Amino acid sequence: MVEGEGVTARQASFGGRGARLLLRWCAVSCWLVVPIPAVVLFTTDVPWWAGVPIQALVLLLILPIGIALWFDADQHREDTGRLLRAGRPAVAEVVELELVDPGDGSADTAVLRLRISGDDVPPFEATYRGSADPEFRPGALLHATVDPADNLFVLRNLHRS
Known part of the structure; x- marks a missing residue:
């Protein structure tokens, strides 16, 4: 495969x-x-x-x-x-950033295209939608936690260093 x-x-x-x-x-x-x-x-x-x-x-x-x-x-x-059980630490690189105005007067939504990889995580691409953050910019490296079984991910480091 x-x-x-x-x-x-x-x-x-x-x-x-x-x-x-x-x-x-x-x-x-x-x-x-x-x-x-x-x-x-x-x-x-x-x-x-x-x-x-x-x-x-x-x-x-x-x-x-x-x-x-x-x-x-x-x-x-x-x-x-x-x-929390099966997640592995990974790094998410912001490849592309788009700020979307929801049109209802609320804050913009960030749509990120990410390249995620880690020691126990084969590289894959993903899309993230969430609140805009100044940390979100092309080229930025973000902490992520991934379940490599099906690439379920969150942009948080759930593992204590």
């Missing part, structure tokens, strides 16, 4: 207990909002023809958001655990 063939890199969903707890709390909060239109419909004089579509809209929008947040917390747990 040619080096890198069939293997793609994936940026890890990385977060500690606090981030996972926040995601779970947000998911439960979304789910607690779902019955509110039904309660309002049955406890006030809102006509059924107005309340039912609102309830349906809330179900179709808010319920899936809560489910997505819940499973995102699971992905954080899995990726973080894998990188």
Whole structure:
């Protein structure tokens, strides 16, 4: 097999207990909002023809958001655990940097094209999306941790020197 063939890199969903707890709390909060239109419909004089579509809209929008947040917390747990167990230290060289304006008034998002390698990590290319950082510039060398099994990576050094 040619080096890198069939293997793609994936940026890890990385977060500690606090981030996972926040995601779970947000998911439960979304789910607690779902019955509110039904309660309002049955406890006030809102006509059924107005309340039912609102309830349906809330179900179709808010319920899936809560489910997505819940499973995102699971992905954080899995990726973080894998990188702590099987991750290898590596160096990520910034090959290309693009700052993307999300268009909603929030800070720019950095899209980095990286070349990652290390002692126990065969070289591969990856794309990283995250908050813009002054450290991100072409040619910069960043700490990374990689699970070489499938090139799951995070731009953090998880190993104590």
